[in-house]
Amino acid sequence: MSGKPEMPGTEDGKGGAAASPCAPSVGDALPPAAPWPADTGCTVLARVDSTMAEATRRLPTLAGPEWILALRQEAGRGRQGRGWADPPGNFAATHVFRPAQGLPERALFSFVAALALDNALRDLGVPAARLSIKWPNDVLLDGGKLAGILLEGAGDHLSIGFGVNLAHAPDPADLVPGLHPPVALAAATGVRVPPEDLLARLAPAFARWRAQLDDYGFGPIRTAWLARAARLGAEIRARTAREEWRGTFETIDATGALVLKTAQGTRTIPAADVFF
Numbered sequence: 001m002s003g004k005p006e007m008p009g010t011e012d013g014k015g016g017a018a019a020s021p022c023a024p025s026v027g028d029a030l031p032p033a034a035p036w037p038a039d040t041g042c043t044v045l046a047r048v049d050s051t052m053a054e055a056t057r058r059l060p061t062l063a064g065p066e067w068i069l070a071l072r073q074e075a076g077r078g079r080q081g082r083g084w085a086d087p088p089g090n091f092a093a094t095h096v097f098r099p100a101q102g103l104p105e106r107a108l109f110s111f112v113a114a115l116a117l118d119n120a121l122r123d124l125g126v127p128a129a130r131l132s133i134k135w136p137n138d139v140l141l142d143g144g145k146l147a148g149i150l151l152e153g154a155g156d157h158l159s160i161g162f163g164v165n166l167a168h169a170p171d172p173a174d175l176v177p178g179l180h181p182p183v184a185l186a187a188a189t190g191v192r193v194p195p196e197d198l199l200a201r202l203a204p205a206f207a208r209w210r211a212q213l214d215d216y217g218f219g220p221i222r223t224a225w226l227a228r229a230a231r232l233g234a235e236i237r238a239r240t241a242r243e244e245w246r247g248t249f250e251t252i253d254a255t256g257a258l259v260l261k262t263a264q265g266t267r268t269i270p271a272a273d274v275f276f
């Protein structure tokens with residue numbers, strides 16, 4: 001299949017069908033989106049608890065890779081068991097697929113996903129210089145958190161959830177204190193992007209970076225990610241459940257782990273929350 005997918009399973013909660021969100025927008029002032037990835041399905045839900053939960057429910061009947069976009073998400077999940085607040089107009093989608101990579105390499109999809117989202121936002125007219133990526137996969141706009149990405153494994157499948165503050169930043173009262181401050185695309189840039197338009201750019205971008213990983217390994221992705229990294233060479237803090245380190249963000253290693261030069265020596269940190 002090339003170009004547009006077959007009519008995806010668009011659901012409005014009442015069994016009605018709507019126009020495909022998987023096709024590029026028509027009449028857009030921007031260059032057209034790249035073709036929708038071959039053999040990849042797409043479902044748009046009017047509302048859902050969490051697109052991650054929905055991906056898990058659909059696993060037994062999945063015919064191939066699938067994108068699930070929700071126009072309203074009422075119980076969004078964030079990293080480390082946190083919730084994810086999702087005001088109307090924001091982007092909430094999960095891509096579920098069966099990676100060729102084994103379990104240890106699946107964390108590399110964090111970087112694939114962040115690069116794809118960065119590309120998709122740039123395609124939609126967000127200036128590259130205002131975007132950056134906070135290790136491992138938060139997409140920042142002017143240094144504020146624009147988007148979060150969540151990876152969950154289920155058997156031989158991987159679900160990657162993307163939450164993007166397209167229209168609104170969440171109410172600070174809904175956030176865990178001390179987290180990176182959120183920002184909304186519309187307020188910060190005046191760029192208004194319907195969730196369906198972001199999906200039309202994100203899905204092909206993800207497919208391109210995924211093919212890079214499959215064909216060439218992590219090397220090119222690591223290089224591209226480092227070119228977009230926030231605070232590379234600067235001081236950051238990395239916090240796990242038990243420890244916090246402060247040091248210079250030197251690089252990421254061949255497994256994607258954060259390499260931090262601290263006063264006590266170089267630390268290689270596979271998973272943590274990063275603060276500036």
Ligand SMILES: O=C(O)CCCC[C@@H]1SC[C@@H]2NC(=O)N[C@@H]21
Pocket residue numbers: 049050051052053075076077078079080082084091092093094138147148149150160161162163164
């Ligand atoms: O904590 C983070 O930074 C990750 C947030 C991921 C949120 C997205 S929204 C779409 C998908 N569905 C969920 O329930 N969570 C992810």
